[in-house]
Amino acid sequence: MALWLVIPLLMVLFIGLGLTAVGLFGNTIIFGAVIVYALITGFSLLGIKAVIVIGLLYGAGELLEYVFTLTGVRWLGASRAAGWMSILGTIVGAVSGGAVVWGIGVIIGGFLGAILGALLTELVLKKKVGLALKAGLGAFLGKTGAMLVKLEIAIIIILYTVKIIYASSCILQ
Numbered sequence: 811m812a813l814w815l816v817i818p819l820l821m822v823l824f825i826g827l828g829l830t831a832v833g834l835f836g837n838t839i840i841f842g843a844v845i846v847y848a849l850i851t852g853f854s855l856l857g858i859k860a861v862i863v864i865g866l867l868y869g870a871g872e873l874l875e876y877v878f879t880l881t882g883v884r885w886l887g888a889s890r891a892a893g894w895m896s897i898l899g900t901i902v903g904a905v906s907g908g909a910v911v912w913g914i915g916v917i918i919g920g921f922l923g924a925i926l927g928a929l930l931t932e933l934v935l936k937k938k939v940g941l942a943l944k945a946g947l948g949a950f951l952g953k954t955g956a957m958l959v960k961l962e963i964a965i966i967i968i969l970y971t972v973k974i975i976y977a978s979s980c981i982l983q
Contacts, residue, residue, distance in 0.1 A: 816975060819847045823968045830964040833917045833957050837964050841868040844971055855978045856971065864967050871963040875956040882952020883928045888945030892931040896949040899927020924949040 822843040830836030844864050848856040879900065880893035903923015907915035929946035933939065 815847065815850060819843055819975075820972070823971065827961075827964050827968060830957075830961050833920060833953075837868055837871050837960055837967070840964055840967055841865065844967070855975050857974075860970070860974050864970065867963050867967050867970075871960045874959050874963075878956035878959065879924060879949060879952040882950070882955065883945055883948040885951075886944040886948035887941060888928055888932050888948055889935060891935060892928040892945045892949075895927035895931040896924045896945075896952070897927070899923035899925070899949075900953065902927075921950065921953055924953045 823840055826836040826838075826840035826843065828836065829839060841864060844856065844861060848858075848861050853861070876897055879896050880890075883893040883896050884890065900920050900923045903919035903921070903926070904916045905919070907917070907919015907922070909915070910919075925946040928949040929942045932942040932945040936942070
């Protein structure tokens with residue numbers, strides 16, 4: 811396939827990596843770019859098997875984001891409800907923060923939402939400030955861990971995609 815398709819793909823993959831690094835929806839963009847590239851090329855270089863593997867990696871990253879957030883909250887002794895409210899807080903915070911200031915607002919809103927979701931839930935349910943603060947800290951640690959794992963997954967997807975395209979064509983040789 812022509813180099814004119816590979817260069818835009820690589821650009822979008824690296825834009826997605828940058829977005830993932832700051833906690834935004836970069837892995838979704840990376841997966842979408844892989845699907846579009848595969849469709850445009852008729853799955854000739856990036857086959858269905860590769861797209862499925864990349865889709866599974868993408869799905870694992872999304873699932874792990876929730877698992878890490880729940881685990882971070884529960885690890886420091888908070889309730890299951892605080893974990894779920896932390897996840898809900900992440901979503902509400904990211905949307906609210908994005909509405910106020912796109913980009914950095916999404917990041918800050920997501921983190922604040924996770925922390926406040928866990929903290930306020932524990933404060934309401936158990937009425938213990940110390941436990942509520944631990945829940946907030948756990949949410950922060952879980953969210954940070956999730957960002958790092960999703961960044962690693964983004965790097966793996968990009969390296970896997972480039973390896974397959976390079977191995978199955980002569981355009982980059």
